[in-house]
Amino acid sequence: MKFIIQREPLMESVQNVIKAISSRTTIPILSGIKIEATNNGIKLTGSDSDISIESFIPIEENGIVYVEQIETGSVVLQAKYFPEIIRKLPDKTVELEVDEKLKVTIRSGSAEFSLNGQDAEEYPMLPQIHNEDSFDLPSDMLKDLIRQTAFAISTLETRPILTGVNVKAIDNNLYFVATDSHRLASRQIPFENQTLGFSSVVIPGKSLNELNKIIGDTQENVNICIMQNQIMFQTKNVYFLSRLLDGNYPETSRLIPEQSKTIVYVSTNDLLRAIDRASLLAKENKNNVVKLVTKPNNQLEVSSNSPEIGRVLEEVTAKHINGEELKISFSSKYMLDALKAIDSDQVKIEFTGAMRPFIIRPTENDQILQLILPVRTY
Structure with missing residues (x-):
């Protein structure tokens, strides 16, 4: 695997995916960032089993070339060192090369790093989500929904269901509700032009707070797809997957x-x-x-x-x-x-x-x- 990439979009993608990586993971390879070079661009992945984030850097966008001289392949690099190396490189471009023994060479300007990589085949596959039951929200509206509710979740694990935000669809209205049993925050938006194919899910507050840091404050739509025990948020170049919390959220309307x-x-x-x-x-x-x-x-x-x-x-x-x-x-x-x-x-x-x-x-x-x-x- 080999490619030359602009350092700025690489750093942005690294900062996105690292939000999903935990130092306390029980699966050693999940302490790393998966880097995959394809014919369309570079894909980075981070995961801690609860949250998975993919960030894609296209070869070219809006007339700007981001990636050149791609030789396809994949590798996993330690998240403990790779982000700091990229952040401190001296030049605006980065060359990354992986040999058959998974030795990774990173060059930029006069600096050269050599790191030991891991086999990307050992990295867990992320589930592929079908978008039949999906809906769209403008990213600035989604950020508002999170900001106006997620602060009220419980930080105590005694009632795990209260550590999440309850997202409900009732009569063409979308509700975000959070409570720690001492306070409650609720935000409702009308949903007249799209069909909501779910009734109620609970998204971990941690997931929403990390998502809030990634999505831009723009009118760009975020596609949201809800499955049995997971939820996916997808923007143009970012794919954010989170588990859902099990259990029934308390009926808050009576409060x-x-x-x-x-x-x-x-x-x-x-x-x-x-x-x-x-x-x-x-x-x-x-x-x-x-x-x-x-x-x-x-x-x-x-x-x-x-x-x-x-x-x-x-x-x-x-x-x-x-x-x-x-x-x-x-x-x-x-x-x-x-x-x-x-x-x-x-x-x-x-x-x-x-x-x-x-x-x-x-x-x-x-x-x-x-x-x-x-x-x-x-």
Whole structure:
């Protein structure tokens, strides 16, 4: 195997596939990157059994030549060393050559490295997915869906199903839902022009967070295909495969209160900054607890009290407050996460009492919903 390649696209592909490689793998060859030279270009693969990523570098794209002098073949190189070597090479082009004994020579400018390769035949084959039951999403929309929900997954393995995001298809709507049982994040998008051939799957949060780093923030479509226990995301040159979580995701719709006693309309940024300041002292507190009290004349009092450190109190002017007076305490971290996920200047917060879950939505969009359970402070 032999080829000459532009260093920049090679580095980008290496950085993509390395996200799937774990140093703790039980299959030794999966600690490496598979490199395959074909007549169409160079394909790199990384996998840890749970996530597999393929990145393809075409010979030529948009009139730019990326790969030259290809002699087809394949090899596996240690992910511990190969990315660092490529990153630090002196020239803009890289020549990679593999002999019959799997000795790999990497040349760039005046630098030359010799590495021991592994037989690519021993690398597990990735399943080939048929696209009959697939659908497309613009990559920027998929990134929004992940950003607005995946932060709310559980980090505890006691309930593995909650470490994933529940993706559901209901009545021509696509839902992303995540909860750690103390908060919930939900995003819905209408899906009128495509048929969704599934009802409910749970995608590991880790997989979605890695996918989010790879897909571009563009209008380019991502093709999504769901099978029995795996899901595939495919862009023009990247193929991302993840296992799905086994089990039934809890029915979260019953957690959402149907009526409210107090409704607050407030600037997202004003509230976020006030809670951020209050959280400076709340960090000493186990739950980062901040207290919110409604006051006359559309005033919200945001405070935090740490006996050893001190107290902070600030008033925020709401646009409008309807209903009963309210005193409620909650995790500042959960509230900050929720407000950051909402792309809106104004939020509507619906409370049903001091010890009941409350809902945060953008005022002009009911497709985004954040739910937080309060904290008992007495």
